[in-house]
Amino acid sequence: MEWLLLLFFLPFVLTMMFFNWLEEKLFNFRDREKLGExxxxxxxxxxxxxxxxxxEKLKYFPKSAKAYLLRSKANLMLQNYFxxxxxxEQSISFDNTVGEAYIIKGKVLYQLKEYDKAFLEFDKADWYFRSxxxxxxRWRGMAxxxxxxxxxxIIDFNRAVILGDEDSAFILKTKFEYLKNKY
Known part of the structure; x- marks a missing residue:
C-alpha cells in the first residue's frame, strides 16, 4: 500500500520541484537583464x-534578492534606515550568500547605534570576504x-590599511578622533 502511495505522489513532487527550480532560474535571468538602469x-x-x-521592479520580481539589496542601498543613502x-533583511532571506548584504545591514545598524548587532553583521561579511x-x-573596527x-x-584597522584602505589609515593616525567627532 505504501509503495502505491509513493508511486502516485513521487511524479507530482518531482514535477513541483522542477517548476520551482525553473521559476527561480528564470527570475534570476530576468533580474540581471532589467536592473542595470x-x-x-x-x-x-x-x-x-x-x-x-x-x-517598480519589485512589483514584477517580488523574490529578487538583488533588487531588494539595491533598493536597500538607495534607502541607506537617503537615510531611510528602517x-x-x-x-x-528581505534580500538576505532570499539569498544569504552575498557578503555585501551583510555590510549594508551592518551600516544600517551602525547608523541606528546598535553597535553590537552591527559588529555581528560585519563579522559575517568578513567571513564571506575571507578578510x-x-x-x-574598517566598519567592523568602527563597530x-x-x-x-x-x-x-586596531587590528581590524591595520588589516584594512594593509589591503589599501586610506580611511582606516586616517582613523589610526588621528587616534580615533575622527570616530569620536563623527559618531
Missing amino acids: GEQLLLEKKYADAQTFFT SALYDI ENPETL RYCIGQIDNA
Whole structure:
C-alpha cells in the first residue's frame, strides 16, 4: 500500500520541484537583464530615482534578492534606515550568500547605534570576504571601537590599511578622533 502511495505522489513532487527550480532560474535571468538602469542611477547618486526604480521592479520580481539589496542601498543613502533594514533583511532571506548584504545591514545598524548587532553583521561579511575586503574590516573596527574592543579594532584597522584602505589609515593616525567627532 505504501509503495502505491509513493508511486502516485513521487511524479507530482518531482514535477513541483522542477517548476520551482525553473521559476527561480528564470527570475534570476530576468533580474540581471532589467536592473542595470537602477544600478546606473545609484552610481550617478540619484538615490530617490533608484529607490523608485527598484520599487517598480519589485512589483514584477517580488523574490529578487538583488533588487531588494539595491533598493536597500538607495534607502541607506537617503537615510531611510528602517526601510533599508527591511529591504536588506528581505534580500538576505532570499539569498544569504552575498557578503555585501551583510555590510549594508551592518551600516544600517551602525547608523541606528546598535553597535553590537552591527559588529555581528560585519563579522559575517568578513567571513564571506575571507578578510580580503578593507571596507568590511574598517566598519567592523568602527563597530568594535564603539562596543569597547579597542585592541581588536586596531587590528581590524591595520588589516584594512594593509589591503589599501586610506580611511582606516586616517582613523589610526588621528587616534580615533575622527570616530569620536563623527559618531
